[in-house]
Amino acid sequence: MTKPKKLAVLCNYELLPERVGGMDTFFWQFDQKCKESNIEVDWFFPNGATHGNYKSMTIKYDSAKSIEAFFLENLSQADTQYTHIITHFLELCTPFFYKVKQVSKATIVGVDHNPRPLEGYPVIKKIKKRIKGLLFSRSIDLFIGVSEYTVKELLKDFGKHIQPKTQVIYNGINTAEIKTRTNRSYDKPTFLVASHLRFSKGIQDLIKAVALLPESIKKELKIDIYGDGPYRTALELMVQELNLDNCFNFKGSTSQLKSLYGNYDYMLQPTYMECFSLSILESLAANVPVITTNVGGNEEAIKNNVNGYIFEAKNIKQFAKLLQEVYLGNKKITANTRKLIEEHFTIDKMVTEYLQILNR
Secondary structure, rough: OOOOEEEEEEEEOOOOEEEEEEEHHHEEEEEHHHHOOEEEEEEEEEOOOOOHHHOOEEEOOOOOOHHHHHHHHHHHOOOOOOOOEEEEEOOOOOOHHHHHHHHHHOEEEEOOOOOOOOOOOOHHHHHHHHHHHHHHHOOOEEEEOOOOOHHHHHHHOOOOOHHHEEEEOOEEEEEEHHOOOOOOOOOOOEEEEEEEOOOOHHHHHHHHHHHHOOOHHHHHOOEEEEOOOOOOHHHHHHHHHHOOOOOEEEOOOOOOOHHHHHHEEEEOOOOOOOOOHHHHHHHHHHOOEEEEEEEHHHHHOOOOOOEEEEEOOHHHHHHHHHHHHHHHHOOOOOOOOHHHHHHHHHHHOOOOOOHHHOOO
């Protein structure tokens, strides 16, 4: 008789009702599919929550302790026996995984969602990661990268010896939630940014690129920025200093973003570091092409001149030229960008592939 599966999912991901994104949707749907398959799931988060489908999930947390410390305490209880342990947003190849392996027979799966710096890690950090890979990678049975880029970076970090136990499972989205744009303006298009406002997202490069545009374009150009973060004040100040208040509108965070993409013609994402962007997938699903940088897994979703445009990260002059060409209609994307998402990057496909791991 097959032993019933019991799963622990550890997510260093704060649950906020005002910020419900693609990962929240994945957690909800994955939990539901596990229940339908008679798989019991305990979720370990930094905090509790009752918004959305979290109210029906088994969530365990202790805000005074790290997820790792709290989970090890739970694992030491005699009645706690998991068949599988999956981690999201936790640092991989640490002593924590070794400790878990000493007291549990569970299959341990580590998922890497983390982008890397554009210039790479400092030498000392690279050496430390390689040592951790040698010491602790054997305690992780499967490494999941959310893009091909991520898997390549995992091998750089921890050593090529982990390659046989690496796999790509792309992030996916619920396309049914996305309002689709049915027509696109090629002359004087509208633009949005959907991003956490921190330095690494490169919004400052967008502002500098707009400053290089001809005055005739700057008088008309409108870019709405959705999102918030520690760099917002600096960005707003830069806009004021460059006299670009007419061009930029800081909208703040919104839970309605999935219905707003379709109001625009293009999304701009001048990021310096990315793993595999859910906002890019959501924009494409809304039939809104994306103009973004050649970092992370961006080029695994964006095909240059097909469903968007790729430019070199931090190349402000190249970005400005591209913006000008698109705004004047000299460059334009005519394809329906939603088709790629429906074929390759749906949340149903993502959930199915994670469930397949449990059935190995």
